[in-house]
Amino acid sequence: MGQIKDREAYTKVTEAFKRQQGGVTVADIVAKTALPLNTVRELVPRAADEYSARLQVTESGEILYSFPRGFTSKYRGFKAGFSRFMEKFGKALKIAAEFVFKIWIMVMLVGYFVLFMVIALGSLVISVAASNSNNRSSNRSGGGIGGMYFASSIFNMIIRIWFYSELTKSMDRRYGYGRSVQARPKGRPLYKAIFSFVFGDGDPNADWPRREKQAVIAYIQANRGVISLPEFMTLTGNSPAEAEERITGYCAEFGGLPEASDDGTVVYRFDELLLRVDKKDRSFNDFSAPIKRLFSFSSNTKKMNGWFGVINAVNLLFGGYFLINAFNSGAIVTQAHFDAASYLYGFTYILFSQIAANPLAVISIGLGVVPLVFSLLFWLIPGLRYLGMKGTNETIKLENLRKSGYRQIWDTPLAVRPADIAPKAEECRPKNMAAAQDRVIKEIGSYAVPDVTIGPAGETVYTFKELEREKNALKKYRSEIKPDASALGKTVFDSE
Numbered sequence: 001m002g003q004i005k006d007r008e009a010y011t012k013v014t015e016a017f018k019r020q021q022g023g024v025t026v027a028d029i030v031a032k033t034a035l036p037l038n039t040v041r042e043l044v045p046r047a048a049d050e051y052s053a054r055l056q057v058t059e060s061g062e063i064l065y066s067f068p069r070g071f072t073s074k075y076r077g078f079k080a081g082f083s084r085f086m087e088k089f090g091k092a093l094k095i096a097a098e099f100v101f102k103i104w105i106m107v108m109l110v111g112y113f114v115l116f117m118v119i120a121l122g123s124l125v126i127s128v129a130a131s132n133s134n135n136r137s138s139n140r141s142g143g144g145i146g147g148m149y150f151a152s153s154i155f156n157m158i159i160r161i162w163f164y165s166e167l168t169k170s171m172d173r174r175y176g177y178g179r180s181v182q183a184r185p186k187g188r189p190l191y192k193a194i195f196s197f198v199f200g201d202g203d204p205n206a207d208w209p210r211r212e213k214q215a216v217i218a219y220i221q222a223n224r225g226v227i228s229l230p231e232f233m234t235l236t237g238n239s240p241a242e243a244e245e246r247i248t249g250y251c252a253e254f255g256g257l258p259e260a261s262d263d264g265t266v267v268y269r270f271d272e273l274l275l276r277v278d279k280k281d282r283s284f285n286d287f288s289a290p291i292k293r294l295f296s297f298s299s300n301t302k303k304m305n306g307w308f309g310v311i312n313a314v315n316l317l318f319g320g321y322f323l324i325n326a327f328n329s330g331a332i333v334t335q336a337h338f339d340a341a342s343y344l345y346g347f348t349y350i351l352f353s354q355i356a357a358n359p360l361a362v363i364s365i366g367l368g369v370v371p372l373v374f375s376l377l378f379w380l381i382p383g384l385r386y387l388g389m390k391g392t393n394e395t396i397k398l399e400n401l402r403k404s405g406y407r408q409i410w411d412t413p414l415a416v417r418p419a420d421i422a423p424k425a426e427e428c429r430p431k432n433m434a435a436a437q438d439r440v441i442k443e444i445g446s447y448a449v450p451d452v453t454i455g456p457a458g459e460t461v462y463t464f465k466e467l468e469r470e471k472n473a474l475k476k477y478r479s480e481i482k483p484d485a486s487a488l489g490k491t492v493f494d495s496e
Helices: 007-019 026-033 037-050 078-134 141-164 192-197 209-220 229-236 239-255 301-329 335-340 343-353 357-412 433-444 466-480
Strands: 054-058 064-065 255-260 264-271 451-454 459-462 491-494
Touching: 007 026, 007 037, 026 037, 026 209, 037 239, 078 192, 078 343, 078 357, 192 301, 192 357, 209 229, 209 239, 229 239, 229 264, 229 357, 229 466, 239 264, 255 343, 301 343, 301 357, 343 357, 357 433, 357 466, 459 466
Parallel strands: none
Antiparallel strands: 054 064, 054 491, 255 264, 451 459
């Protein structure tokens, strides 16, 4: 098999073939993959050859592709098998790397928290033992009491996290005890929850270009291969200038041509997209095209994110504490150094001196710099992401509102009121609705200038007579297109 330049597109074509039971045409594959027509034309024969397709030529000249003998590649040699293995291995390696990264973040957050808790509890035990045995009341009493108070506060926090936090998935009264215990709903893995807090859950519109193209293609196929610029605007949410530029791109990708009706109305015809087997209407109920989803900060509960913040704050405080004391107190060599140092720092230094040749470096870097930097990033990244998310969501809402507003105007062009452009979905409601409504009307007004009047209640009413005329002309134009013009006809050749 020769080299395939666009491996990703080829994979989409083969996946589309796999999902088909009967024969399909190039137009069917275009509708399912949203790939450019020329790309599909180039890749379909390659896939048909590799997977030994059955070819049926119809009276219209279109080829139906099917795979009655199963979908198995004919390339079974070492080279082909190794190539497929490396492709799968690359995907698995990427998944493994993402998994390791998520685990690393969890280990850093939870691991340091547990380490700091162990150190704090150890200092508490030693402090209590020292106080009871020596009954000091002079120079070490203040440090011992302070250390005990600090460590006991940490111990209290551990108890609260263990018994009341979602992180430990502990049982609560809703699920009972003893024999009447009910299974607690399964939570998400901790590493996924932590990753969601820091980086979110990805782009909810990552597949948007494909989804949008599929919606436009489905609408074209459901309307005799014809679409107008206002209809394209309604489906995409693009302004007139943007829509005019993009629909030209669609013509290049999917074999469309602009054409003028008898009264001069410009329409765009995509006859080649009608040469298909699947005649189902997939146009999302006429103009009910999919809308973009809003970004969410995290899929975790507020309570869980709150506990992540608490744990990170503890790590930040401990990291800052150990770094400051490492600079101020330095190495502890004599009893005088120990007495002058903070109790918790002195205890930690003595502890690490038993297992490390340079305990000062371990404390300053391992317990100071690393957790401090990590904790700052643990808050900085989601903080910046939250600020950027607000602006992105406003842009998404405006684009979605355009779809709703353009549809409202296209449906009733002779009586448009700004207040009528008021969708209920949160995804379609920008912060400043009045300004957004006015913007939508002005944008479509740059395509078709409306007449402006004042209604009975003093409201502004816009009348788009040019859009009404275009609607009627488009309806007449479509009615003159014979449905059987895109019929495939009977099979005149069968490779089987």
